[in-house]
Amino acid sequence: MSGKLLGCFLALGSSLFIFNACNTTASKASALAGLDTIRYDEDLMESPALLMDKLDSLNKGLISFPAVDSLNKITPKQAKQLLKDSIYRELRKKPKHIYLTFDDGPLLGSDAIDSIATQKQVKISAFLIGKHARMSKRLTGFLQRYLDNPLVEAYNHSYTHAHHRYQTFYADSTGAFADFAKAQEDMGLTHKVARLPGRNIWRFDGLKRSDSGNGATTAEMLYNSGYKVFGWDVEWRIDGNTGKSAQSVSDTYRTIRRFLDKNYTLLPNNVVVLMHDDMFNHPKSRAQLRALIDSLKQHPEYHFEFMSAYPKKY
Ligand SMILES: [Zn+2]
Structure with a gap:
């Protein structure tokens, strides 16, 4: 996914939702309705x-x-x-559940992300692009590292990333679906979990949330063939070339806590954090990721989970 940092807040009743680029449609929703339970x-x-x-x-x-x-x-x-x-x-x-998700790999940050997951002993979720895994032997190797690491689950983020032409890509939903199917097969992915490039769309367990983009039909097709489709609650952005971030580690840590404490997330007590592989090209940003994980690990009630386990209920 790519998009502006933290998008905007959209007030819906007593709750707040955050969506990329302020472009969500206000479907009937509240944090509690979002439970899909209450x-x-x-x-x-x-x-x-x-x-x-x-x-x-x-x-x-x-x-x-x-x-x-x-x-x-x-x-x-x-x-x-x-x-x-x-x-x-x-x-x-109750316990809180944190999903650290990394989009657009395998790329040059994947090696570091994989190592940090192991070093910190936290579960992470990688939404991967099929064509990246084919670009070089090195990137094919990074994909294999992810597949071999029990602390990483690898998921589908399409084969072509829509060539970054999202409107055109999703206008042909059959073609878009085939692109995901190709990625699934080509990378040997076993989990039927997907995230749509350029869209913050959720489709799982009977629950639907779409942004105003045109990916909903593709999401529906994926869902009907057994995929869970996930968006995100909080995005963290760092410039991968310089390691500089608009939000410091402590800003990001506080945002995650606020989302959990105030029930701003799609589902209560579950927060999905979006990051991108290319943020972690730089040693500075790798240090920031380690520091963020350390901050979150101070809370014994916080648990790191795979997206395949989303949402944790009680
Ligand atoms: Zn992406």
Whole structure:
């Protein structure tokens, strides 16, 4: 993916979503609806008992909610607020899940990213481009390193990266789908997990989130053939040639914490961090990645996960 740093904030009800280049469509969403587990729609609020059943079944009794009795005695609006408060309160006590994702490899940063995953013993997710793996023996070797590392999972980011002409690429969704299929086969990928070049689109477990670009049909085709398609919550950008970043390590660390603490992420307690392989050409940026991981590891409640495990629920 490429795009402006952190895009923009789009307020949706009580929650905030971050999308690349401010171009998301405001689908019916909130941080809680985003759980794909807890939906605060008014229909359900007409029947608090039904809502409670749904909440309990999805959270396996691990999150406590106000009793249905008490909900029946108050207005739907008050009931909604009570439920929301209780869910946020409980979510704050639960483990948090961090997904470090690296797009556009194999490239010259892959070697370092792979080594840092091993050195720091954190799981990372690499969204890879088929044609990059064919560009040189060195890059083919980097792909193999990723495939051999148990702390790395390699996923599909297309074969051609749309030649960076996204509108044209997705206008032919059959061609775009074939491009992903080619990457999957050519790189020998085993996980059916994909991220669309140039788009922040999510399509998994029945949940859909699209930006305003035209990739939704391609995402749907991938989903229908068994892929999970993932976007991201937070993007970190560093100039790979100079190692200079608009956001320092501490800025990025604080952003990740804020997204978790305030439920700004698509799904609560799960934050997907987007980085790009070519950020890590420079030793300075590698040091920043190590420092970011060290900062996050200070929190025993933070766990590093693969995208194939997204989302972690309770
Ligand atoms: Zn990309």
